[in-house]
Amino acid sequence: MAHSLESLVIRHTHRLSSPKGSAGEGVTAARQFDAALTSVGFKLSAELLARLSGLSEAAVVHTAKRTLHSVSEMVGDHVRHNSYFIDFPANVPDTEEFWMRCVTQALGDDKSRENVLTQLAHGVLDLLSLPTYGRYQHTYEEMLAAQDELIASAGDRVTVLHLGRDLDDELTDLYLALAGSTTPLGEDHLRDLKTLAERCALGPQPESIPVRENRAVVNEARLGVGADLLLDTVTDVLRLACALSGGDVMLQEPTRFRALSRPVRRGLLAGLDAVVAANPAKLADVHAHREPFKRLGERLHPHEYPRWPHAADVFAVARGEKEARSFDSRVEKLLDAFDVLGAVQLLKSAPGKLFRALDLLLRIAADQEERDAVVAAAVEVAPEVSGRVVLSVREHLHNRERETDEPRIFVNRRGRAWVTPDVRPPVPAADRDRLIAALDAEMRRRLPAPGRLLLDPDILDVALPLSGRATAAGLGVLPRGSVSTVDGEQLRFFVYWKETENRTDYDLSALLLHADYSTDSWLSYTSLTAVGGEHSGDVTEAPDGASEFVNLSLDRVRSAFIVPQVNIYAGEGFEEVEESFFGFMLRDGEQKGRPFEPRTVRMKSELRGVGRVALPLVFRREDDGRWRAKWLHLYLKGISSANRVEENQVSVSKVVRALVEREQLTVWYLIDLMSRDTTAVDLWDGGPVPDEPVMYIGLERPEGLHPDSRIITLENLRDLIPG
Template sequence: MRRGRSFWDDSGMVRSLEPLVVRHTLRVPAPKGPAGDGGVAARRFDAALMSVGFKLSADLLEHLSGLAAGTVIDTAAHTLRTVRGMVGDHVQHNAYFIDFPDNVPDTFEFWMGLVAKTFADDVHRTRAETRLSSGVLNLLALPGYGEYQHTYTEMLAHHDELIAAAGDRVTVLHLGGDLDAEATALYLALAGSGTPLGEDGLRDLAVLAEHRADGPQPDTIPVRENRAVVNRVRLDLGADLLLDTVTDVLRLACALSGGDVTLQEPTRFANLPRRVRRALLAGLDAVVAADPAKLADVNAHREPWKRLGERLHPHEYPRWPHAADVFAVARGEKTARTFDSRVEELLAEGDVAGAVTLLENAPGRLYRALDRLLRTASTRDERDLVLTAAERVADRVSGRVVLSVREHFQNRAAETGVTRVFTNRLGRAWTTPDHRLTVPYAAVERLNALLDAETARRLPGVLPGPVLVDPAVLDVALPLSGKAAGTGLGVLPRGSAAEVEGELLRFFVHWRQTGARTDYDLSALLLDEDYGALGWLDYTALTSAEGEHSGDITDAPDGASEFINLRLGAVRGAFVVPQVNIFAGEGFEEVAESFFGYMLRDAEQKGRPFEPRTVRTKSELRGPGRVALPLVFMRGDGDDWYVKWLHLYLRGLPWGNQVSGHRLTVGRLVRAVVRRRHLTVRYLTGLLGDRVTLWDGRSLPGGPVTFVGLERPGGLPDGSRAITPENLRDLVPA
């Protein structure tokens, strides 16, 4: 792209940005076009949106009504396409059993029917008898199993229209500013985010950066992955690179090669043009020249540095000797002692005071080491020294680290032997007994008071003025990492809880393979109060008192869907754990698409297996394991049910994963996550005291407020700011 090129005259470019704005903000950029009488077209647009669970706000409807009908129709076409994708209605959701959830056969009855059908056909009988000669008949290979036996149109003919209900989801789309302003605001929000973005967020940032990287910039880009994405575009524009560590250069090289800027997965570096090689080497040289101690960071990624050196040819550029030092350290020809090794040496010698003195030069590392330092300290004086140092540097620690440490210590068990849960940045999770030494209660109390005070000090910049809070958002977990939440509609960070309102719960999975035959299995594990397995629904158990499975699909060249329908009033036990098992074929990161979600319906509502108006959430499945655990449904008091987000992946088996084989592991993992106390919106708003008013769902104040809720209400006073799940990251102080 040439510097200074405007993309606003290119309708293709415009159209590529509008969906990003709608998905991230639930705002429709104000269309530009001639004035006219677009009222009829706008009302038809609104009606079409309502069929998929969306609606135009009053302001947006009024704005569209004043435009020419053609402009309204054009806006409706691409907006409908976007929101249908958000809710999962962009594909055809067929079901193996045509009448699902009615007339689903008993499992034994179903298999015996397939066997009888097989032996009634001469060709199929001969093949089956040949297989039986070995003593085994593979039921999964029976003719007709795992393949749709009817078309999508035929399935629709078997279902009545959905009966509208007051509980159907309605997501309001609001009027935005012009596309330039909306795209710029979204770019600044994503680039300047204080929490890491997920895979989709980074991809969207890259699209926005192509058009905005030579315009207004955030004051800081604190997250390194975001910086790499922006630097890639700045390099193309000839702008100065944003570099302050050698690792920034490594991430940029990964971005230029289409690799993983998080450095979690190996990148195969591309052949880079001479211009790019010079820019990277010059950047490296400047970073190391300014602070030679930063050479120590090379040790964390020695192998990628070696491979990158083969592409950059630093020996050809003697004018940048400090850049050459980076690759000398990677090859072991030059020693650069790491900061962490110096800390480890001091702690090994029992010199807590020396370690603290050193760590004060890196406040974030000091905070991440507080648990170990407090455990290692052998006297009260040493613990006081640690806590005093934490107080001195508190204002130099990022808000995300402050909150992460606060959450860590509120879960610090007083006793040993309890279960710890670990989750890496990719969502892979595991548990282990906690055998760490305890941290004295007085030290934890003093530290928590410090962290609360520091967070409260920063909050006025995050939540200015009077704060109006919807009680429904209080138990939503703070998004301390974008990796702790999937992408989609109604998706909340890991640990968030929300009430489930409805009598019929139906969850679904859809996937479409890239090449190899791929079989995903949707399952539901039922757990008792002690997290022990009571039973399950899957392709081996099609029906139970709780509900029905829609049938197994084992090949998805054109996409496939599976459903489980549950009557919440009939559920045994305390927990329902939906899971998606990869039985065979491509992983979640290899298929063309895969997503999970759930719907809620009243007992009398009919409709198709998939009805977009009843979808409460739709979450992309993109993780490293072979078993996905998106969320868990939990019984509350009486007949109340709640959902808690997990966003977890188990490694699983290379093939043949089934709910029965992972029930013990899943039970332990669910127990650890459910019992963990996450920092929530309730915690933050509690620090604000009388500045917070809980919203009654009806009346709104006369003046501007900061509103925090699951959805932006209509009629907020001018000048108000709304924080909803779409921009919940803004709650994390800088």
């Protein structure tokens, strides 16, 4: 367990909890450890190297083994990446030539000849029936022997591991950061919070837990140790019940409630009773989740506990036996009557809902007087609205300002994306501008005065992480909408998957688009070579794990966009396989090396979405000829089987266009607000850092920062979002 907790700290903070062990002469072992880390793109900070050098050799080796396993998993090097074509990207055959080779080999095989001849007579051939198609024809070791060694390059990725505090302190800090996050966490981070909460439920707690899903996870742990529950709505209790049943605390997917013990039932009913007794109007919240509440009532048996009558009222409302007029229905009635002033007055008591309705209210307002009332109400309640909602509305208004014919894109909490034509009338410019100015002023009021800011310029175009669900778990992953530069001559995508029990075939492809988003060409198992690129070959099953690669020489690609995608052709979905992840590598032209080289990996992200087509990011050629990536983290529904790049190119193009053309609020927006008037701003160029405390914001933490500095990197970027 200790190892998994240490690994959790490394993944989230890039810190190694203070190594334990007897003092000794560990200098040689520490340098060997540092060299081994270099092979997977990591290194020890000078401070951490010095600490390890003062320990015994045995202590260093013990630490090295555990750490190397953790960082190898972070970058995707914990599995064997074989390629179908043994010397990929060299000697990849023409597609039809390769298929004919497979047919010829099948006709020379006594077991398969008759079946293949029958298929050919009917004019349709199933590639999967060919013995050599889709299955590795060589071992991993044979593939390694056929490849040249990687030539080290100054451009290879180097991720520094820093010295942390004692493990208990690191875990407590991480628990407080995740539990107290002002933005929702992704599913992987929620799982990590659950692990931490079970350990930290009786220790220090954050001042507040504003995100409801986080509260449910913490409440589950608190219930287990007999601590008071943190409840202020009936929905908090429903989320807790979902957590106890291993269900979805986001309430997006139905939960099958388990049989609950009497103490747990009493805890949930007492919590419901206390919430409603303190504010009977909270009963109206039941309407939003009537069916789950009805199912929960069947498990809790409230009739057996007459001392908690208010809890029984919750389930009576869910069954329609007791009336509790919902807030949303009252608002809806006013909007249906176009009573904008009445709706605004009511919505002022729910500031978050008012903000989410601003666009609609401004569009249906009858005259300037009503629009003035909408803007005035928004300004009045803005201090009570969460920072992420203020920023979301600010971003929305910015995109409404851009008069275009671009479609609207919708993305749900699970990353499923779809687009529709935008038929909304515009928001009046003057009112929109007044709101934007007011929201900017509100954010400026909330942001800290950092004193001296030290900035890594590469973080300026990173989108604000208004939700952890807009970012996949992994290494070097940026929030949806972020833009990052691509420095390298060879761009190589990879996907790895391992099926759980059914034959599973994932297909890595790359769609190449013109500047107007129309299709230029593609690389896939049906098109193994195209201008500037090669596909590593189709692997159609993964009982022991399988990998596919697409390699592109960027100076030879003539398209404007490169869209990597992972299609589920057959078998288990992204959330059903034992493991699946995507990433990309960058290499200089002469580096050679194996198909997968961990030190060249720039990004590796888990594939965990509900669609059958994954779109991790898109690469765009800029006017100066350089390439930049825009991060998507999207999933398309696709079809139940046989998803192919040829069939989904139109839907992929629409979604890519909608998100590429949308402008996100970036880190630069907050820095611009923060740095006005009083703050000194320095750009970090990779050299020495100031001796004094600074607020550092960047992709990676530099070495040598003053211990009193505040450090914001990708791992805790959500901390930039004010509460």
